Amino acid sequence: MTIRDHLLSGGEGLQHKTSPNHGREFGAGLPDTIILHYTAGSSAESSVEHFMSPSAGASAHLVVGRNGGITQLVPFNVTAWHAGRSEYQGRVGFNQYSIGIEMDNAGPLEKTGGGYTAWFGRVYPESEAVKAVHRNEVQPAYWHCYPEKQISAVLDICILLVDHYGIKTILGHEEISPGRKRDPGPAFPLDKLRDRVLNRDRSLDTEPEPEYTRRSGVVTASSLNVRFAPNVAAPTVLPPLSQGTVLDVLREAQGWYEVAVAVRGWVKKDYVQV
Ligand SMILES: [Zn+2]
Incomplete structure (x- = not known):
């Protein structure tokens, strides 16, 4: 549907x-x-x-x-x-x-x-x-x-x-x-x-858990939104991350990384150095 x-x-x-x-x-x-x-x-x-x-x-x-x-x-x-x-x-x-x-x-x-x-x-x-x-x-x-x-x-x-x-x-x-x-x-x-x-x-979820390869990344932007989905219109899931924040990069899709900080969410990959 x-x-x-x-x-x-x-x-x-x-x-x-x-x-x-x-x-x-x-x-x-x-x-x-x-x-x-x-x-x-x-x-x-x-x-x-x-x-x-x-x-x-x-x-x-x-x-x-x-x-x-x-x-x-x-x-x-x-x-x-x-x-x-x-x-x-x-x-x-x-x-x-x-x-x-x-x-x-x-x-x-x-x-x-x-x-x-x-x-x-x-x-x-x-x-x-x-x-x-x-x-x-x-x-x-x-x-x-x-x-x-x-x-x-x-x-x-x-x-x-x-x-x-x-x-x-x-x-x-x-x-x-x-x-x-x-x-x-x-x-x-x-x-x-x-x-x-x-x-x-x-x-x-009914879908099987995707394969994750855990890599470490660092936020390079001065402020970085973490979103619910890989889409600029998606709501943010927590206050913006500041530069230098270390996070786990779980997977990549459509120009975004899914990351784990305190919670899981999506950030623009351009602003994370892996
Ligand atoms: Zn009612």
Whole structure:
């Protein structure tokens, strides 16, 4: 799967629809955040229908089904109405900063005689209920589980978006609208996904670890940016290195060295003497 003209392309089970519930194009340098949601609905299809209706006044960019199937409703260069009233670390109104991903999930479940019941009345078996404490709450509650296929599709999308748009932050709706919103809830491995996507521990990647030949290098520029990817548009991963900094050169690609200092990142090879 890739991103072409701000649309996902080439994925299995991928479809494109058009929602009227969007704003204008993002401002310069945006989007830089992904917001994850659950639909609190009964199926991906019904949520897609809902987001396509003008009267809903809401839509995310994507809806991800429980089987990993993806529907894109709004292109990634345009703001979608998914976050509502929201605030985090001094920023307000996250629609203008973020790509919204909705995951088909019933949300909180109530333990009833016959199983676990969603707000819309469907009863789920025990195998689909997760007992957990929400990050904003103190008492455990029951939540609809997220299947592995769905989590893995969201992980793949997040990695694509980080690489394509230089996304720096992944947050749950529950973190930008605490008290008002509980999604994606504790059944979703948000902290793990965030760590895996943003800190990109290579040992967890599906691609095999490349062969490294460790060489020592010295920074020759007065100040040198270390970037997340071999690309001048990629975000930096730590404050610039100063001249004379010794680093390990791990490999070379497209005119860049991947290096290890305190963390791993990429520097322009012109500025490192090996
Ligand atoms: Zn939400």
